[in-house]
Amino acid sequence: MHYKFLIYISYSYALPIGTPLEKEILSRGDSVMWFSDLDDGKTALQGKNNVLDTIKSVVNYEPDIVLAATNDVPDFISGLKVQIFHGFNAQKRPEGNNKFAHFRLRGFFDLYCTQGPSTTSVFKLLQKKHQYFEVKETGWSKVDPLFPIVEKEKNSLPTIMIASTFSKRLSLALHDDVFKTIQQLAASGKYNFLMVLHPKLPNDIKDKWENLNGNHFTYYNTTDLAPLLKKADIMFADTTSAIQEFLIQLKPVVTYRHTFNHDYLINIETANAIESAFDEALNYPEELITNINTFINQLHPYFDGKSSKRVVETCISFLHEDKSHLKNKPLNLIRKYKIRKRLGYFTLKSYSKPYTIKQ
Missing domain, CATH: 3.40.50 (Rossmann fold)
Incomplete structure (x- = not known):
């Protein structure tokens, strides 16, 4: 039929x-x-x-x-x-x-x-x-499209994907202190950043972040996240559901003021903690990876x-x-x-x- x-x-x-x-x-x-x-x-x-x-x-x-x-x-x-x-x-x-x-x-x-x-x-x-x-x-x-998951070659320069939701109360993209911290880290050349924002966020916010484009920061106006998820070593996010998509790869996520302190996330409350949280996540802590594995086997065991x-x-x-x-x-x-x-x-x-x- x-x-x-x-x-x-x-x-x-x-x-x-x-x-x-x-x-x-x-x-x-x-x-x-x-x-x-x-x-x-x-x-x-x-x-x-x-x-x-x-x-x-x-x-x-x-x-x-x-x-x-x-x-x-x-x-x-x-x-x-x-x-x-x-x-x-x-x-x-x-x-x-x-x-x-x-x-x-x-x-x-x-x-x-x-x-x-x-x-x-x-x-x-x-x-x-x-x-x-x-x-x-x-x-x-x-x-x-994330599968099969191919182990990413570890580069000397770590790649961090930034993703944000659109809610005014929850979006990291709306915080000036977060913006300034990422701006400084991108300028330092310590990390490579890939950023995608929720389509519903105001255009002036998108433009603000896009203006950071340079050698170590790339803004993507896309809803096709799979290629970016694959490229990144860790993710920096708020409460966006892209977190779960990233975790499926058994890669750590640093969250900014998540509403829940899940044991499979590295959650921070201030912009001052961003850099140290990135470094912690890039070490792929054994206990954290175990917790991520437990979580994704309930979330999406396929x-x-x-x-x-x-x-x-x-x-x-x-x-x-x-x-x-x-x-x-x-x-x-x-x-x-x-x-x-x-x-x-x-x-x-x-x-x-x-x-x-x-x-």
């Missing part, structure tokens, strides 16, 4: 999540189209020739499987609705009852393709409670680069499974109205039952 896939995104940072999936789908001889419901994602998709420009064209495409790197997805589109996640559970800050946004249900998905045991276990509990979706652990497509393959195969298998035991998805009238208003497409059609194609 020939399958029609839709990769549904909102922001440019979802492209590296969808691209390995697209490659896998095409290798199977199936069809895949992209759609973004926001301008940022639309701009990022401009160079591609398999993009649906309007929501009407999405409806007419009639996908069999919708892979969503978004928090919600239109209920009036055909197809199995699959949550593929736009990040790891970064544990930036808990919400009520010490819960994290990563586990917030919106009531639109039939299947959650989880990244590893630490998230699968929580979603399985939610599945048992709500009974309108299922959970399958597959690993995460975005990290496929090191074969085949998570995209597992996602696609899992979706196709679930598409054909009997789902009569599952309840209807929640009525969700307010969220459904908001989606229709945002997309400018009003219809009474709604797929409340999990989408199934009988073989």
